[in-house]
Amino acid sequence: MFREYQTLTQVQGPLLMVREIEGVKFAELAEIILPDGSKRFGKVLDVSDKLAVVQVFEGTRGLDVDKSKVRFLGKTETVGVSKDMLGRIFNGRGIVRDELPAPAVHKVMDINGLPINPVARDYPQEFIQTGISSIDGMNPLVRGQKLPIFSGSGLPHNRIAAQIARQARVLGKKEEFAVVFGAMGVTFEEANFFIDDFRKTGALERAVLFVNLANEPVIERISTPRFALTTAEYLAFELQMHVLVILIDMTFYCEALREISSARKEVPGRRGYPGYMYTDLATIYERAGRIKGKKGSITKFPILTMPDDDKTHPIPDLTGYITEGQIILSRSLHKKGIYPPIDVLPSLSRLKDKGIGQDKTREDHADLLNQLFACYARGQEVRELALILGEDALTDIDKIYLKFADRYEEEYVKQGEFEERSITETLDIGWKLLKDFPEEELRRIRPQILEKYYK
């Protein structure tokens, strides 16, 4: 029983308004039939007894208020999921774009999902080795974590994300895994880089891709990550797979959110982004983790480009408040030719403490990383000081710190795009670099650990 209306009163930006409606529900899906017979999809954003506001996914170009029709479909936005989705490429609204027939549907799920009961959550504590020292050694990742990459335009975040997708594994285990890739507003070249990389490494068979390109409907981007995450939840919690979700680029997602908000004439928050952006982002980011009694997990890497490399911009800022840490890329390291240009000091992994240590990585891991952080931070300070006063004015101990900072970047952070360092290798490089310091400088390390590894 579809209800069809030809009572459009207003079309504005991505929104249209329909009056004299009946029985329309909040968040209901609608089909818009244009005068030429073509169809578009929309979703109800606000509904009263007189008027419904519908957001049109594919844009409102070509719509008129006279002949266009709106048909309300009586359901909210859903996705049909199944195991056959693996290896397939979809558009931003879950429609196949790889010229093959649509995969079989095993289950129909609401793309908005439901919040995981905090009681049902299992705390993530399985260390994931990415083979990248500055992540494994300094800001280790655990299974079920959401760790965004804060990047800037022109930085190699895609290569790092691909390297992580290629190398990430849990020590001593071989398990079923999958990659879910959601791209919002990226260029064809960027999307293609990932597809190519997945294809070359054979990961494509284990991947589901949702791609909304830069020239495709902006409003569709609101749905894209939700399609990706619903699929990921199905794979993780019903098919018991370990799922790695890569979302790129959250900045474009937020811009789409802002576009709708301003079309609705809402009171804007900071820099014109809507006041509810935190809540909205949370409904995306929080769909990660582990559930008690389930084998599968969702580990998430959202990538976002910070406008003007500014960490306090609302998009990285709100993201950082929701995610469990962040990996920040540094333009100055990149210019020095260091790959991966990970700025370890402001980067952070909040869940690392339960993932490292004896029986997980090695007993010295926590002490060592704390010490490396402290030494590198002091080294950076000394470097600034040396810029002003000259190196000769430094004390002997400061000179050691300065040398350490340089070597740390060259030997610890820097590595090859296809180099996979084991965690033991990473830890050993750390100890090698600390050898230059006298013992009393190493205050963050417990005496018994120092005894065993330093001497």
Next chain:
Amino acid sequence: MAKPMIVRVSGPLVVAKNCLGAKMYDVVKVGKAGLTGEIIELKEDLAFIQVYEETAGIGPGEPIVLTHMPLSVELGPGLLGKIFDGTQRPLETIYTDKGNFIMRGIDLPSLEREKRWEFKPVKEEGAIVEEGDLLGEVQETELVSHKILVPPGVSGKVTKINQGEFRIEDIICVIEKDGKKHELKLFQTWPVRKSRPFKRRVMPTEILSTGQRVIDAFFPVAKGGTACVPGPFGSGKTVVQHQLAKWSDAQIIVYVACGERGNETADLLLSFPELKDPHSGRPLMERTVIIANTSNMPVAAREASIYTGITIAEYFRDQGYSVALMADSTSRWAEALREISGRMEEMPGEEGYPAYLPARLAEFYERAGQIECLGSQARRGALSVIGAVSPPGGDLSDPVVQATLKVVKVFWGLDDRLANARHFPAINWLISYSLYHEPLEDFKREKIAETFEELRSQGMRLLEEEEELKEIARLVGMEALNDEEKLKLEVARSIREDFLHQNAFHPEDTFTSLKQQHLMLELILDFYQSSLDALRKEKELNKILKLPVRLEISRAKFIPEDQLDKFTQIKERIAQEIDNV
């Protein structure tokens, strides 16, 4: 009269007509799904309702049921060790009954109905009681005896009181006054937005010991006091809050995870039953109530969550306990307020927040305090409130931070730079303050040590001088400083690294008693004084700084609580080694 009916749905805001007779903040059931909501504005026969659950699929024309009851919580045995959502729905029961995800329209009683509690009355039939009087006790956990009190507004003669095992809905006591009977159960309900009554407020006099050195020694909070922890993301707000929940010497902890991360809440849930209270050796969960409304759970319930939390905290305070409430994070609560206000098209104040934000915040923090409880017997309770604030970009001019600073007495400012160097807790000692030093002076002198306060101000002075000296060194080089100044720099560094820096994840370092804090600080300043004397006797600074005893000072934090005599040995060694230079 026409039935109440929905006329508009916009996210968490629903507008209904035919609602004459409804009162502000009444609870309503929305739509066929029966979602819970609360009336936040009335306009003629229209009611504006904030809905505590996702509203997708709800539309105009659906019915509304008015309950004519304000949003209330259930208070009674069965609160401790439990986790609730923002409107006090029991998350554990939801998990066992409904599965891993939280569905809509779940309507379960907050407190377990079937469990039987052993009630031991202390009053006898015929006794005359007034509101707040103790009727009896239920040993809820080994750590906490749950006091059953005469509820506010009830007094008279006890005509019947039962002993034995009861469910919370059973009648345990009847009180009569002027021919009117009050049947009392083990539990009572209380509207969350109304603070519970007490006799009078008294000034805080005791320190809330947290085991965190930078807090207890430099910026202490009193029992019954208020504190805030603002900081950018990644600066360790949540770890500070967790540490306080774990180690502070309050008898009851109410932890409100308001719009925060699900995994961090899971960490609390999984680690608390295993952690032992340092004061009693029992699992921490036995004295803890958790309110969890993670960021992806409905936004309106987040708004309610801090009220739910503080009402439960007040209830335990009224029993004469010292209660500490942690709210993480009040910014998320303020954002919920802003979101609802925006949907109601109210005129925005600063940064889009509603103009009544400062008033609401002040109202909330003023529910803290040390009080004399209701009742004929003198009894004191205290409620301390510690709120985390998450300003955008760590900018302290943010309206939520500013409004908070106007009401709280302690400010722990977290610093990005310290966090980046992994100096935790990243509390910046130069900007933080506590206004409780004076009221706590007697307590420190009597309960910790005669010199504690003096050592603190000496330590603080060194830290401030360090900043100035560093500035000089930065401009003209270390050579411009004389030996005494260089010594100051070294000692200040020792205060920072050996005392202020504290590793929350290290088994021995995570908690330091007030006694040991005093000894540690004394050791560092003792070294300073002795070295200063030595310098004046023309001894060489470089040699003093290389003394092996310095390593021992830096490791004093790892000395276990039962070996505090080691401090005397180290002290002797300081004197010896400096003598021998």
